[in-house]
Amino acid sequence: MENDELVQNMLLELRRGVLSIAVLSQLSKEEYGYSLLKALSDLGMEIDQSTLYPLLRRLESQGLLQSDWRIMDEARPRRYYVISPQGRAVLNKLKREWSTMAETMKKMLS
Amino acid sequence: MSLIDRYVAEVGRHLPEKDRADIEAEIRSMLEDMLEERKQAGRSVDEKMIAEVLEELGDPRLLASQYAPSKRYLIGPGWYDVYIKTLQRVLFTVLPIFAAVTFILTLTEDPLDFIDAAGNAVGGAFNVGLQIWFWMTLVFVLMERSEAVPGETLSSHIRTWTIAQLPELPRTRQISIAETVMNIATELFLMIWIALPVIRGGSDSVPFLHPDLWNFWLPLFFVIMGLTLVHEVFQLKIGNWTPALTATNVILSLISIGYIAALVLTQDVINPAFLAMLDSSLETARLREVVTWSIDISAAVIAGIYVWEIVHSIRMARQFSKQKSEIPASMQKVS
Numbered sequence: 001m002e003n004d005e006l007v008q009n010m011l012l013e014l015r016r017g018v019l020s021i022a023v024l025s026q027l028s029k030e031e032y033g034y035s036l037l038k039a040l041s042d043l044g045m046e047i048d049q050s051t052l053y054p055l056l057r058r059l060e061s062q063g064l065l066q067s068d069w070r071i072m073d074e075a076r077p078r079r080y081y082v083i084s085p086q087g088r089a090v091l092n093k094l095k096r097e098w099s100t101m102a103e104t105m106k107k108m109l110s
Numbered sequence: 111m112s113l114i115d116r117y118v119a120e121v122g123r124h125l126p127e128k129d130r131a132d133i134e135a136e137i138r139s140m141l142e143d144m145l146e147e148r149k150q151a152g153r154s155v156d157e158k159m160i161a162e163v164l165e166e167l168g169d170p171r172l173l174a175s176q177y178a179p180s181k182r183y184l185i186g187p188g189w190y191d192v193y194i195k196t197l198q199r200v201l202f203t204v205l206p207i208f209a210a211v212t213f214i215l216t217l218t219e220d221p222l223d224f225i226d227a228a229g230n231a232v233g234g235a236f237n238v239g240l241q242i243w244f245w246m247t248l249v250f251v252l253m254e255r256s257e258a259v260p261g262e263t264l265s266s267h268i269r270t271w272t273i274a275q276l277p278e279l280p281r282t283r284q285i286s287i288a289e290t291v292m293n294i295a296t297e298l299f300l301m302i303w304i305a306l307p308v309i310r311g312g313s314d315s316v317p318f319l320h321p322d323l324w325n326f327w328l329p330l331f332f333v334i335m336g337l338t339l340v341h342e343v344f345q346l347k348i349g350n351w352t353p354a355l356t357a358t359n360v361i362l363s364l365i366s367i368g369y370i371a372a373l374v375l376t377q378d379v380i381n382p383a384f385l386a387m388l389d390s391s392l393e394t395a396r397l398r399e400v401v402t403w404s405i406d407i408s409a410a411v412i413a414g415i416y417v418w419e420i421v422h423s424i425r426m427a428r429q430f431s432k433q434k435s436e437i438p439a440s441m442q443k444v445s
Contacts, residue, residue: 033136034143050168053140054176057133069135078139 019047021098023055024064024083024091032078056081064090113160114141117170124174133177141167184251193250200242209235283349284426294342301335304328320381327373334369338362351426359423363416370416374409 022045026036033053040047059065064087069077083091118141122134144163145155153159167173185193209231216227307317308324319328341355341362348355373379380401 032143033140034147048168049140049144049166050173050176053136054173057129057177076139076142078143079136 019045019051019055020059021091021094022047023052023059024087024094027065027081027083027087030080030082032080036081059087063087113157113164114138117141117164117167120170121174124171125177129177137167137173184247185254189250189254193246197243197246200246201239204242205235205239208238284351284430285345285349287346290342290346294339297335297339297342301332304331316384317381318384320378323377323379327377330369334362334366338366350430351423352430353427356423356427360420363420367413367416370409370413374406379405 022040023036026039026043031039033049033056036056037047037049037052040052056065056067060067060081064084065081066084067079067081070080071077072080118134118137121137122130125133141163144166145159148159148163149155212234213227213231216223216230220226304319341358344355344358351359385397385401
């Protein structure tokens with residue numbers, strides 16, 4: 001039972017890096033926070049809003065995303081995020097690293 | 111909407127000022143998206159639904175902390191160990207000395223007031239301790255904050271790290287600073303004590319040492335003491351019993367032993383006028399005997415200390431050269 005918290009913490013750490021890649025990969029076209037949440041969720045990646053929104057800001061402050069407030073489809077103004085050129089370069093590197101790592105882990109865990 | 115206002119305000123309260131308005135607007139927009147989705151599912155927006163949505167977002171302080179990249183601590187793990195160690199070392203050296211000095215100074219004003227002296231010592235040490243603690247903490251907080259975002263500096267540091275940046279092993283000292291300083295103080299005190307009657311030049315006090323000694327023996331004493339002091343300073347600076355330091359120490363100690371032996375064996379050390387002045391029931395001849403005897407014993411003890419000093423420094427020198435030769439040997443094994 002006392003392992004639960006330990007597992008939770010390790011999962012949190014494991015997800016932290018993965019989430020950044022997931023978010024970057026889904027922002028080749030503009031999304032606002034909530035629509036991105038839905039898109040990720042539809043693909044099977046569940047993420048808390050209280051995690052996603054700060055993550056978006058962090059990625060933007062690192063120059064990997066761009067954002068601005070905009071009105072689309074005659075709705076309320078929303079903040080739309082999209083990947084930046086720098087973000088795309090970073091994503092490509094991460095993708096490569098990810099596939100190597102996934103292969104290695106597959107070998108290790110099978 | 112008052113629940114939403116309260117929630118957003120609570121988040122904003124824990125955010126850095128410059129991002130506050132922007133993040134608040136974003137959270138508001140996100141809340142409206144959540145409500146809208148539920149509305150499309152056929153429910154009407156009411157207090158209960160708002161509460162549900164807010165609870166899904168969770169503790170506003172937690173949400174704010176997710177946004178805040180700023181440091182939420184005074185001294186981070188990078189500095190903490192150094193901070194504690196420095197604080198300990200400074201407090202444990204300064205406070206006892208401070209307390210002792212205060213104690214003695216208070217006693218010199220009123221030799222019997224032990225309670226007052228102890229109170230002054232403890233109270234003063236407490237105040238000094240608080241001051242040291244405060245300023246030291248402030249310095250470390252500033253050092254913590256003077257670095258850029260820790261993650262960034264760390265990663266750029268790792269990337270450019272070369273073996274040249276590996277610090278040397280901390281240098282160990284064989285020669286204690288405190289002990290050497292004590293020695294210097296004792297020697298200075300002794301020199302002043304001997305020189306003072308001559309400097310003052312007053313004839314009202316009778317000097318303890320024989321005046322004839324000033325013709326040769328006492329000037330020689332000052333020369334030897336001067337050399338010893340210089341040597342002591344080098345001990346402080348070098349810190350270890352290197353061959354040169356050990357050799358000079360042995361020579362100086364041998365000179366000192368020779369000086370003391372020659373002085374005691376060939377000279378009358380005590381001023382006869384001083385002996386005559388002592389109001390004693392003992393006969394002068396008997397008194398002279400006792401004094402001579404105690405002088406001989408003191409000389410023997412001092413000579414013994416010098417011998418021990420010689421043996422000690424040679425032993426330490428051997429240890430030091432062994433340590434030095436061990437390091438290259440272990441490195442050869444690695445490569």
